[in-house]
Amino acid sequence: MYTLYYSPGAASLAVHAAIHETGADHQLVNVDLDVPRTDDYLRLNPQGTVPTLLIDGVAHRESAALLMLLAERHPEANLAPAPGAPGRAEWLQWTVALATSLGGPFRHWFYPQDLGRDTHDEASRAPVRRTLEAGFERIASHLAAHGPYLLGEQFSSADYQLCMYMRWSRAMPKPATEWPELDRLARLVIARPAWRSAVAMEKLRGWQLDGDQ
Known part of the structure; x- marks a missing residue:
């Protein structure tokens, strides 16, 4: 079970979509970036940013790093070429x-x-x-x-x-x-479908590339 601390449309969005690609069980915790972060959250992520991903109770940070980690943990999801493979x-x-x-x-x-x-x-x-x-x-x-x-x-x-x-x-x-x-x-x-699922769960509007704002 993953726990993703996210904010709608923020740097957590790519990680959220990637989790859907893996099909892994996960839960979401919405972090309001417009208010000061709680002490509990700052203990997980001292920068107070998103995303933070809990894996087996351990907090991991940085969107790019989390994408690489998910690709490594879920090779069957084809999020990246295998180690040593072309690309x-x-x-x-x-x-x-x-x-x-x-x-x-x-x-x-x-x-x-x-x-x-x-x-x-x-x-x-x-x-x-x-x-x-x-x-x-x-x-x-x-x-x-x-x-x-x-x-x-x-x-x-x-x-x-x-x-x-x-x-x-x-x-x-x-x-x-x-x-x-x-x-x-x-x-x-x-x-x-994974992107659409993440967007729907985050209740994001717009950017459907057909004139939406």
Whole structure:
């Protein structure tokens, strides 16, 4: 039994979808990110962030790490190529690269206090926007040559990770879905039953890629 501490649509979404792919028994605990975290939660995750995944009573953190851990624990779910198989190194590379090239900048996009500001304005967000758009451009170029998924014809948990970050861009001046290759990948991913189950359980609205906000 897994226990996933999550917040709807946050960095826990990819992990939540991956758990559904495994079919493993799990329970959810909603963490309200708009209020101070409880001492009990901070003992599990001193950063106060999500996701946190309890496995046999032990807390594990960081979305990218949890995706790799789930792939390792559930090889039958085909969340990643097997160790030594073609594509394994690329999957590891994408999992780490997405967390740094998109996850880090998105943190700055949503949390101006990380940049020493009380609020964001267009000027302060401009360099973050350029970084994110450059990241999406690189990924779109890769998909144009090697898609439709990050590993070509093979779906992996890295596609959930990418789709999660793409969803975060939906209100940006240039959403990720404006790149045709990324839009194609997103449509493939959100059609998966596991993604749909996670979205339904988190009661997320919008980003159905047909005009929803």
